[in-house]
Amino acid sequence: MTRSAPRASRDAPHVLIVGGGGTGGALAHDLTLRGIRITLVERGEFTSGTTGRHHGLLHSGARYAVNDRESAIECIEENAILRAICPGSFEENDGLFVALTDEDMEYYDDLVEGCKACGIPIEELAPQEALRMEPLLNPELKAAIRVPDATMDAMRMPLRFFATAKHGGATLYNFMEVLDVVVDGGAVTGATVRDHVTGSVGDIHADLVVNATGPWSEKIARMAGVDVPISPSPGVMLALRGRLCNMVINRMHRSGDGDIVVPQRALSVVGTSSWTVEDPDELDVPEDHVTRMRVEGAKLIPAVAQAGFRAAWSAARPLIGSKDAEAGRELSRTFKTIDHAGEGVEGLVTITGGKATTLRGMAELCGDVICRKLGIDRPCSTRSVTTLPHTAFYAETERRLA
Amino acid sequence: MSPADARSGSSTATRRFRVYRYKRGDPGWRFDPFEVPVGPSTTVLDALRWIQLHRDRSLALRHSCFHASCGTCGMQVNGREVLGCVTLADPLGSTITVEPLANIPVLTDLVVDMGHVFDRFPDEIGTVRMSEELPQASPPDGIDAYERFEDCIECGLCLSACPVSATSDAYVGPAALAAAQRLLEEPRGVDPERILDWADDPMGAWRCHAAFECTEACPSNVRPAERIMALRGVLATGHRTVATVKPA
Known part of the structure; x- marks a missing residue:
């Protein structure tokens, strides 16, 4: 527990973070520990955009070890850090990559080599060993590789960062929507917001504004007249009743539709598909994608075919790159901090890309950029600070704008 | 496409939603009516999101996971406690009344103080x-x-x-x-x-x-x-x- 974080002094620089997903929460935590005054605004409930909707995988990095080693290395490093600083927020059951066909087996050596190159610990398993661990796996499997995947609670794990930031003195507003950015002399100096709790409109001034709105980051950037190369890339997920596995089950081949089953509570979540859209608010749930999840998932675990339906939904990944990348799969899963001073607009930084597993690492790098801009020389300390439990988030009366 | 249209399939029907509204400082609460297109797989949460996007951006509600795992979208629908994300709108009749959970103080609209x-x-x-x-x-x-x-x-x-x-x-x-x-x-x-x-x-x-x-x-x-x-x-x-x- 870290209730002893130093509170920012009244004359400390003030940073306004727009976006209450995992990235915004982790950044609020990071900067609060560095003594910066933080206000964070989120138009809905915290984690209501992309963060809360993901399938709940704490990545080992193995999924990216063949084609996107930068992302893979980020994942395995953050995987270990998050387990240490968020104890109790994971089902720590590991994961399997399962080969079903001769074609899958052609991927085997690449995966082993990629994991070794990225520092991802693996264990090669014969089919009968994998079946002993996961009896409902497709009995025709040809081989399996054990990796340190885990299941996370997609809302409660990030909420720990919000909780810790809040108890450290950060001001966090949910249901507060940015209507426009405030520009003064060519620099962004704050934002005009509507408080959906009171209905009132007002300005929040800050020394720096951070755009942490994931797939919505282009909308916020446009308010300041700058561009962010983001492709909102939705995927469909299917939640089935019953826990058909305890480990995370991945298909051993290149990233594709329906190639993962993530157990979570008493559910099994099958994911995912990938396409790109213009507007991350207008997500549909194509029926054929839901069917594909069922069909592809059943190849990994045949019982997926008969399991009871619980829910199907879409979430938009904030992938970096142009919308010309049609399927979204060719875009890197890594993240990027953009200082818009380079485009002539001071006072605005965008952090985007990445994934839930790397939220802390994203915040660290973005925090470094922000501290440099603000002339603050204080290193990141989030690697070693245990976050408060998610319940601590609710343990204080909320504040609203006057 | 919108969240509600998206799941409408071929047989979209319009349903009347009566949604509990309250903003801090209001003299009291009220129901606001909304006509919402609903298909066979539209959930109550989809319909409320459609209202937010297309009719009234100020409607406040909680949601996160969309699959009954986070527990944020609890509400009363036609007087019964449900999670909006796994409650289909289609079988609920022509008028669907949505209220915040009972026995927990309301912060605004459908949002209660957890x-x-x-x-x-x-x-x-x-x-x-x-x-x-x-x-x-x-x-x-x-x-x-x-x-x-x-x-x-x-x-x-x-x-x-x-x-x-x-x-x-x-x-x-x-x-x-x-x-x-x-x-x-x-x-x-x-x-x-x-x-x-x-x-x-x-x-x-x-x-x-x-x-x-x-x-x-x-x-x-x-x-x-x-x-x-x-x-x-x-x-x-x-x-x-x-x-x-x-x-x-």
Whole structure:
């Protein structure tokens, strides 16, 4: 527990973070520990955009070890850090990559080599060993590789960062929507917001504004007249009743539709598909994608075919790159901090890309950029600070704008 | 396409939603009517999001996971406690009334103050438990036993449905007592005597009237009422082992 974080002094620089997903929460935590005054605004409930909707995988990095080693290395490093600083927020059951066909087996050596190159610990398993661990796996499997995947609670794990930031003195507003950015002399100096709790409109001034709105980051950037190369890339997920596995089950081949089953509570979540859209608010749930999840998932675990339906939904990944990348799969899963001073607009930084597993690492790098801009020389300390439990988030009366 | 249109399939029909509205400073609450296109797989949450995007951006509601795992989108729909994300709109009739959960203070519109719920829990509530699924499975080397998240998703539906909580704000309510019983089933380092002392209170396990509305409302099969009865069994007999409550 870290209730002893130093509170920012009244004359400390003030940073306004727009976006209450995992990235915004982790950044609020990071900067609060560095003594910066933080206000964070989120138009809905915290984690209501992309963060809360993901399938709940704490990545080992193995999924990216063949084609996107930068992302893979980020994942395995953050995987270990998050387990240490968020104890109790994971089902720590590991994961399997399962080969079903001769074609899958052609991927085997690449995966082993990629994991070794990225520092991802693996264990090669014969089919009968994998079946002993996961009896409902497709009995025709040809081989399996054990990796340190885990299941996370997609809302409660990030909420720990919000909780810790809040108890450290950060001001966090949910249901507060940015209507426009405030520009003064060519620099962004704050934002005009509507408080959906009171209905009132007002300005929040800050020394720096951070755009942490994931797939919505282009909308916020446009308010300041700058561009962010983001492709909102939705995927469909299917939640089935019953826990058909305890480990995370991945298909051993290149990233594709329906190639993962993530157990979570008493559910099994099958994911995912990938396409790109213009507007991350207008997500549909194509029926054929839901069917594909069922069909592809059943190849990994045949019982997926008969399991009871619980829910199907879409979430938009904030992938970096142009919308010309049609399927979204060719875009890197890594993240990027953009200082818009380079485009002539001071006072605005965008952090985007990445994934839930790397939220802390994203915040660290973005925090470094922000501290440099603000002339603050204080290193990141989030690697070693245990976050408060998610319940601590609710343990204080909320504040609203006057 | 919108969230609601998207799931409409071929047979979209318009439904009248009556949505509870309140902003801090308003003299009182009211229902606002909205006509919403609804298809066979449109959920109540989809419909409310459609209203937000296309009719009234100021409508405030909580949601996160969209698959009944986070517990944020609890609400009353036509008078019953549900999670909006897994409740289909189509079978609910031509007029669908949406209200915030009961017995929890309303912050705005459909948003309730969940601090009021968490305040009631014992301090040590667990988030992860041993997995009882696939008992024939042997975990890999280095993992003693498979584990999983607790079933309770802290949604507040049981508290809203509880007739005793409606009359007595001091009653800790079904979610907190169920969490206490889970700690006795699987203490994971917590002292059972402390939990029993906490539950052994006129506003604890003894306040329940056994209406079982909580078990009826629970979207996650926790069976809070059965757990309260199990707690009472321990307290009444002095036997320090709690009966195990299995999912129905």
